[in-house]
Amino acid sequence: MRRTAALLLLLLDMITSRARAQALDWTAINDEALHTLADYIKVNTTDPPGNELDAARFLKKILDKEGIEATIYDTTAIGANRANLYARLKGNGSKKAVALVSHMDVVPVAPAFWSVDPFAGVVKDGYIWGRGSLDMKGQAIVQLMAMIAIKRSGVPLNRDIVFIGNADEEFGGEGAVQFVKSHADLLKDVEFLMTEGGENLVVDGKLKYYGVGVSEKQTFWQKVVVTGVPSHGSRPTKQNPVPRLVVALARIARYETPLHVLPDVQKFLHDIAPQYKGEQRAWLADVRSAVKIPRARKWLTDNIYWNAILRNTISLTMLQGSNKTNVIPAEASAQMDIRLLSDTDPAEFLATLKRIANDTAVHWVNQIEPKTKLQSPIDTDLFRAIEKASHERNPNVIVTTPMFTAASDRPTYRALGIITYGFDPFLVENEEMHSGMHGNNERLAVSNVGFGVKYLYDVLRYVQ
Ligand SMILES: [Zn+2]
Incomplete structure (x- = not known):
């Protein structure tokens, strides 16, 4: 009898969670992601001085509207008009949380070398143009919209999804350092973290591999x-x-x-x-x-x-x-x-x-204090989720682990024992990636915005 009751409960749970799961209109979500990214690019967070408080307010407003609790922290610790942002979408807590981390600041521009206003969020010729479109406001909006899509879809969550926006990655990394120092309690149940530092290699329009960054120099x-x-x-x-x-x-x-x-x-x-x-x-x-x-x-x-x-x-x-x-x-x-x-x-x-x-x-x-050593394990549920989502898109393309030779905020989080991966949600031609990132005419194909949101949405579902 007891077994029958348990089976019934399980069945009921399956039916209700399916009923709760809403069909998503991906065309509308992609459009929303593109406009949100355009607006985010308009928030000028050139570092120095950063002014990430404006970006934190921008993100918080969107999260508030979606009913995802968001808090702005460290408004005095990093400097005037600077801040970190933290939000959490609650799951049932049966597994540990997964965090999506981006930096809100961007590197300076030399406007004379740009063909568009770098802070206007221009959409033309199939691209969204602007400082941060690649590094890393594009990825931040993909993270934001994937989390929002998960919430709207009603997919049952075993893991909470944490969203963090940090100040100052491009200058001294003070934002992440301050956040980890002052708010480690907010991260104590986080098992996995994804941020920049991965690279999917595209050469002459051909995807060579999906690259997950598990270590850095x-x-x-x-x-x-x-x-x-x-x-x-x-x-x-x-x-x-x-x-x-x-x-x-x-x-x-x-x-x-x-x-x-x-x-x-x-x-x-x-x-x-x-x-x-x-x-x-x-x-x-x-x-x-x-x-x-x-x-x-x-x-x-x-x-x-x-x-x-x-x-x-x-x-x-x-x-x-x-x-x-x-x-x-x-x-x-x-x-x-x-x-x-x-x-x-x-x-x-x-x-x-x-x-x-x-x-x-x-x-x-x-000249610089070395950060915590970054070497995350490969044999994990998150790595397998990324593999699954990648192979669904390109069955014959490998998912591998190219090392990041530069520095990111990942070691700061790795110091807490969190498994941190560099994850790249886009398929950007290699040459375009290297000329645009920190360079002139930084731009992201419009198709990449939608690709990224759905790709990360799938990864987040599969890691549950
Ligand atoms: Zn970056």
Whole structure:
């Protein structure tokens, strides 16, 4: 009897949840998403100064209208007219929450190089144009609309869906840092988080892979300084700091960091191997063995992206000596952009660099505190949900794990133990992505807006 009653209850639950699930008008939702994105682009959040409070109010107004509780936080902690936004769509709580995170700020523009007003939200020629359309107001509106679509559809939720808008990602990342510091309690039940840092690769109109970012490099910028005694350039001295610095820099420049294959890099190169032929295919399929073969090593590292995901990298970028030809300066300095693999210990790497430079007169000054190491597991319900939604769209396209070589807010959240993925909801031609992001004439195909909302909506349903 008891079993019959349980079955009846289950049946009843299935019927009611189906009745609750509303059919969605996707054409109307896509249109709404496009207009919302156009309006969001008009909220100028160029950072500095940011003014993300305006963006937070814009998003909160939409969430309020949908009956999704939203709160604006940190209105004083990050600076004037700055803020973070937090909202939560409640589920039944039987599983842990999934968070959608975006940054509300954008990088500055050089309007003279744009063919449209970068803050007008212009829609023309099949594109929506404007600063942030790619990075990352487009994705923010996809997140917002996917969550709203879930709410409107009445899909039963086992996991709450959390929506966060952060300030200051493009400048110092203070928004996310402040949010995690002050409101960790709001995130204690969050298991998964999705934000920027994934990349679906499209070349010549062909989708090569769906890319989920599970790790990123640690930014470890260093300044090196040598001090000397200033004097007239006509009489060379041993106390000139410039040649001394140059010798140390030459040693650093010649230094080849070891190749080291992380699990997501191994998976990524293995996944793309079938796109190559002959020995190259074999090298990619087993990259741990390939890095021991000189010819394979050269081929792999000639690709600047693969080189950057296979090792710690050092780019010497800034040099400062005297500001006058005939003056020996009191100080010479250089700066280097160092990016470490997620399992490298920064202190150990610095010790190696000091040993290579081999001069105690060279002083090393840390320019940026390394964030928490980011390496999220691949074998998860969220990864499988992304795979399912991706394969429904393109059954023969792989879902893989290209590493992000730059920095995002993800490590800040990963520090709380949250599994964080870089997720890209769009199919943007590679060239367009790289010229538009932080560049001029940033734009997103109108078709991508609708594609993104439905894609993320499916991922959110499948991870339940
Ligand atoms: Zn961004």
